Amino acid sequence: MLLRFTTAVLLSLSLVLARPAAAQEVEPIEMKTIAGLRYDPPRFVVKPGAKVKIEIENADDMAHNFVLVAPGARMEIVNAAMTMPITPEQTFIPPSDKILQHTVVLVPGKTATLEFTAPEQEGVYPYICTYPGHGMVMYGAMYVSKQGEEQLPTIANDENLPDMVRDQANTAKLHAHATEPPHWYRTFMRDSGPASIAVALPGGQSYCWDAGACRLRYAWRGGFVDPTPYWKGNGDAFAEVQGTIYYRPGVFPLRFGEAKKVPTEVRFRGFNVVEKFPQFHYNVGSVEVRELIKPAHHGGIEATYQLTGAKGAVYFVVEPGAGVEASSSAGKFIDGVLKIPADKTKQFTISFLEILNREPLAYWSMNDTLVGKKPLPVEGPKGRAVIFDGKKSEHATGLKGKDLAEGATFAVWAQLAKPPTPEQVLIGAKSDEGEFALGANLVGVPGYGVRVKSAKQEAKIVAAMPMEADDLWHHLVATLDRKQLRFYLDGKPAGMAAAAPLPGEAELFLGSLGKASFAGATLDEARIFARVLDAKEIAALYETERGKGPPKPVPKPETAAPAKPAAPAKPGSKPAAKPATKTSSKSAQ
């Protein structure tokens, strides 16, 4: 163990030494042509006379090129390309000395690389797609400037960018009509079927109803959804919840005849607007159901069901441990099962009152992408998992340390990539006040663990685990209150220490410490609770999620570095731990 620890420190040192040499290499600009006739990024800055390398990938499903032109020459080149004779080759590159650089037309999926020296003249050099019809709206701006990106106007105000791009950066007004709740969007919602309906209710309550499964998928309080990610671009995005989900039923709740028999046959028939609220209409087998969800008088929501064609008793199931206290206008809940007498099934109302902090403050099933369009999610322990590349993948949670002041639990499944980078933070936050890190090889100390650090205190727990990635999925949980920090690995307690406070103003990130200590890992089922879960709950979480994923590979003996280059590494990139090692070198003590 001591030997490996030394190695890690040496590795950090060598990285520090190697940096000046690496700095002379050109950091390529990754440019994509994306759906909606856009370049991503829409602009970038280079220094006058600097060496520039642009790697262009056509990630759209139509043909594009990339043509860099002199300042002010955009429309001239667009028009020239449009009016040039159509040749079978279809290059769309008109003869002009105002074209500085260009690719061929890239069919979807194709890539090209341009390497050149930036002009000495400062200015805005447009890049355009000269494919006919595209250049009017498909362009971006290469700023040649001695100053950095921070000196530029905001994207919404950058007149060198297409209006489409600027419009989408400015999302103040979404509709011409008032959107006072109740109102709704049929749209794509995370952790629901593709035919989902997000409904805003008065009083800051909202819910997601799945028109495929014909049931409530989750309810939340706070803001409604931001539908703009879905509207902008090509529609490959979700409307994102702007609040805290407190109820997430996992099963279809209505049962007929037997409480345990989950109906399989449902058919959505639409909805009526009743006092401005949508009342869903669907069939469960031969039973016709109308379901009207309103805000409850004392917080939470209530659902009124009208059933036609139900014979005998009807059951309604709320799973144990759900984030709500359910009560009914007819019958009583016993162990989460409500039996509605046959004579009351015509109409009954069930109220769902939030149990504060029972559900996580935030939860990522990782069933869909979080950190960009690619790579697409892979199979994980539960559903899909998302690959974090160890270079720049991270997901800002929107939560800060102060949101968890009364107690916190951080839980995540992780499978480390090989070879592991020195410090891999799966969930982390860092500011001048201190830091929180749940991950592996923290500060070069091998093993999985957790660290909380403030100006005065530091708490650290490292489980005795191999330093190299063992190819296995592991479940990491840390709990923290004012007194204690506890760490659980794979459902079992793995150590505790006296607590240190979370940095209150630091934002929590998945996959990094916040622009540092990126995890090269596949993550699944990440949760952040605003309470301390006990050992039983943590063991249960582990048990319900393990063993459902892909077959686990046999752990390899701990020997030398892997023979094959790491899969995610790009050709030409430095091996091992080139990226972002500032933190590890600084804090390697």
Add this chain to the structure above:
Amino acid sequence: MKRFILPLLLAAHSAFAADQGPSPYYTVEDIATPPGLSPEVGGLAFRPDGKLVACFHRGEVYTYDPATQEWKLFAQGLHEPLGLLAPTNDEVIVMQRPELTRLRDTDADGVADSYETITDAFGMTGNYHEFAFGPVAAPDGGWFISLNLASDGAGIRHEVRGENRERGRIGRMYSAVPWRGWILKVAPDGKVTPWASGFRSPNAPGFDAEGRLLVPDNQGDWLGSSPLYHVEKGKFYGHPAALAWKPGETRAPLKIPVEELDKNRTRPAIVFSQNIVANSPTQVFHDSTEGKFGPFAGQTLVGEMNRARILRVVLEEVDGQLQGMTVPLLDDHGLRKGDNRFAFAPDGSLWVGETNHGWAGDKGIQRIVWTGKVPLDVKEMYLTKTGFDLVFTRPLETASASNPENYKAQRYYYEYHAAYGSKQFDLTEIAPKAVTVSEDRMKVTLEYHPLLAWRIYQFDFKGLKAEDGAPLENSLVTYTLNHLREGTPPPPPPGPGALSEADEKAARTKEAKKDPEAKPAAGKPATTEPDEKPKTAAPKSATAKPASTPAAKTSGTTTKPAEKKPAPKATPTPAAKPAATPAARKPATRLPARP
């Protein structure tokens, strides 16, 4: 009226179309939409009471009273509505992404209070490209709708609706869940009948005046250039992905040999030449105004997203199959781009709904009114045994009409193959063998020798003018000549199909490594990278002089050499068939990463 369009696009538009003033024949006016609405139009229809109904990208359905110019919100929160019908004054049938829906105003307050699902019996993976188009009302009740394929530019969601069929999941554009790539017939009670298959992005179906169901598709994989199909029950139209759901078919669509696909497909009635006629044709409809909209009553019209253009299509049946001509109805002249949806108002004006969503274009609504003047245009075009009859709207000026120089043309074809798009094969410049102008100067008969089947004939009649000197309004005319009047030879063979099994494995391995080399979609030279030069030079360098100066006869025949290049064989051979063996080919299709 205020224009709610992007200033940039306005600038760009006028820069491009600076030479185009208003048309003397059609006025184009902008219809102001409510401030704050993003007027990306998905559907337009007029109700029996003369009010317009329009749906928009962000889920709104509005009604608009042309008399008072007032907008009223009818429904909201729809999931990307892309087409609607307004059969009664209180009912709208709207196609949204997840379902066909009947919106009804049951309490006569002008706002829908019933959102009834007519059918959602088709799959959804959550892939962005799974747009749903229609509805069009079937003559015997019910509706037709058309469903897009998914794109491997993105994956499928963890939760999908409908059976998820693995073998449908392979390919650039794929059909992992039921009826993607199909046109469905929906009965009035919601029962769904799969009607026809093999579509990629069929935006959007419509009927012609003869009651034939037509649908355009979009250039892409398996589509060398955008087509217009005559849709008939049970037929397959060429994109194999949909075959994952063909009853009795157990092979993965890409494992079906290209020769078999080619043999089984129904060819387009029209091919819109890419970058010339249309890049992204939109809704099919027809002039139902009985003359209120001008001299083309009854003709079929098709929108085009990529240009400020609406096309006329004139079909004729040759050898039992539809084929025919295209010509712009209106090009620029104040029309904006993104022309996606159309509806004729009771007064005979044409309302155009525009969208720039995910595409070059504009957004908003425009109204086109015929001024009552008749433009000089090619009204109709028919295939003869030896060439074409052109029928004009007005008498022609004789000298130009009888000048063979004005009838020089090009012919070429686009290849059927797995890769994205197609270059023009066998591009050849041709000149007429004979030009005959009719007595009334309303008709010109052209002879070309040889007249080849399975070619697109492209004309630019800019040299023609009316007897009063007015120029020909729309000179770009194409005719998709599949069948000859007599003795049609077999069509050109298809190009390379999809992957062989070994190629597929190799591609999968490469893809897993994120090797950029694994990504190219080209199984053969793509649109922009031909590996062989075409036999014929680019068309603009025509040098042949007419054999004689146009004669000042009121009618007559002029002859001249027909061809610039040696006459092709009777059985056409593609000019540039790749010689590569299958093993040497690059994978034709990128495999999506597996979740």
